[in-house]
Amino acid sequence: MLVNQTAPIPSPHATTRPKISRPSVISQDEALRRILAHVQPLSPRAVELWQAVGSFAAEDVSARFASPPFDNSAMDGYAVVASFCTPGARLRIVGEQPAGLDRGLRMAAGEAIRILTGAPLPVGADAVVMQEDVRSEETEIVINERVEEGEFIRRRGGDVAEGQKILSRGERITAQIAALLAAQGFAETNVGGAARATIISTGDELAPAGAALQPGQIYDSNSVLLHALLTNCRAQIIRAEHCPDRAAEIEAAIRRALDSSDILILTGGVSVGARDLVKPALTAAGATLDLWRVAVKPGKPFLFGRAAQCLIFGLPGNPVSAFVTFQLLVRPALMKLMGAAEHHLLLPVVTAAIADAASNPGDRPHYLRGILRDGIFTLGGRQESHALFGLSRANALLQVQPRTTLAAGASASVLLLD
Ligand code: AMP
Numbered sequence: 001m002l003v004n005q006t007a008p009i010p011s012p013h014a015t016t017r018p019k020i021s022r023p024s025v026i027s028q029d030e031a032l033r034r035i036l037a038h039v040q041p042l043s044p045r046a047v048e049l050w051q052a053v054g055s056f057a058a059e060d061v062s063a064r065f066a067s068p069p070f071d072n073s074a075m076d077g078y079a080v081v082a083s084f085c086t087p088g089a090r091l092r093i094v095g096e097q098p099a100g101l102d103r104g105l106r107m108a109a110g111e112a113i114r115i116l117t118g119a120p121l122p123v124g125a126d127a128v129v130m131q132e133d134v135r136s137e138e139t140e141i142v143i144n145e146r147v148e149e150g151e152f153i154r155r156r157g158g159d160v161a162e163g164q165k166i167l168s169r170g171e172r173i174t175a176q177i178a179a180l181l182a183a184q185g186f187a188e189t190n191v192g193g194a195a196r197a198t199i200i201s202t203g204d205e206l207a208p209a210g211a212a213l214q215p216g217q218i219y220d221s222n223s224v225l226l227h228a229l230l231t232n233c234r235a236q237i238i239r240a241e242h243c244p245d246r247a248a249e250i251e252a253a254i255r256r257a258l259d260s261s262d263i264l265i266l267t268g269g270v271s272v273g274a275r276d277l278v279k280p281a282l283t284a285a286g287a288t289l290d291l292w293r294v295a296v297k298p299g300k301p302f303l304f305g306r307a308a309q310c311l312i313f314g315l316p317g318n319p320v321s322a323f324v325t326f327q328l329l330v331r332p333a334l335m336k337l338m339g340a341a342e343h344h345l346l347l348p349v350v351t352a353a354i355a356d357a358a359s360n361p362g363d364r365p366h367y368l369r370g371i372l373r374d375g376i377f378t379l380g381g382r383q384e385s386h387a388l389f390g391l392s393r394a395n396a397l398l399q400v401q402p403r404t405t406l407a408a409g410a411s412a413s414v415l416l417l418d
């Protein structure tokens, strides 16, 4: 018998049961794709090189000139003509070339010029012998060992050719890259714009740091968490405020944020409880809600929306959920906003052996917190979404796919935290 597998199986109680509408949950990849589609990189700005470190290059940069710019000595020693330097040969010292000012010296076979590291090579010389490898007398040196042509000479352009690309648009500028730019005579460079960020934490139960806790209250840790994560990503926090669970107050705070921010992050109040007022407050403030509920654990009630130029993220209140959804879904958007190339958007992933077995019977990828050391990932602390202690130890997230069991010792994907 042929069975039509796509036809719904009628429930015997279909007519008596109340209809529950369950909003669909979006996959992590689909959520990220939709979010990134709405991100336009901010206008670039010119900054001093040391300030550029950690930002993303706004344009390709090419070498202005060959480097080294002239042939020079890699050692303190003597410039010589290599073919003349058989062991025992005696060379007459005819001058000295220090680093810094090219004296335009010339020399011939049988002669030596005292030379210092970084000093321009005299015309006629084709090698440098280290001062440790000669015996020096008053006006002469005696060669101890054979000398190869080109020895201890740093050739013009040997490191960087003129016009060579030294920085690509979207690349993260490191201290080393800043040094390379400085060596090329740049004082400033163009980097992606700094995102202006606002943080709003919501919840009647939250007390600010430093206040005395009333019975039933907890401290607001997400504000600090987000402040730090955003700062790590080089965003500029322009406001952080807390709202009780009152729609009008949340709406007013959202309105204050929208004009001045490129990114608004709310925490708490995005789930399905009666006190989860962030969604209606965003709608009342005129924001568009693009997605709500993403298939990740922890962090399902994640929300993304927009208003004018501002990207809006609603993160679950549980601190671990807020952390994980920030890493998976907010950080990539922020990176793109600030001009990062595609390969910088996601946290780096490595394969590691897991010390403990891990099982995910659910239908969402599960991100477990732990410590990666010497290629081995060890779970750290309780794996519940309120459990900050384990998170505080973690330097990596283990990704366990839905309906997957990993035995101890198995290889698995681990995301490296900044
Ligand atoms: P919610 O998402 O508002 O339902 O909150 C979920 C859980 O996270 C509750 O236990 C809250 O008390 C807690 N929570 C919410 N916001 C914060 C915050 N800013 N800092 C620490 N915990 C929070």
Ligand code: MG
Pocket: 202, 203, 204, 268, 269, 275, 317
């Ligand atoms: Mg709440």
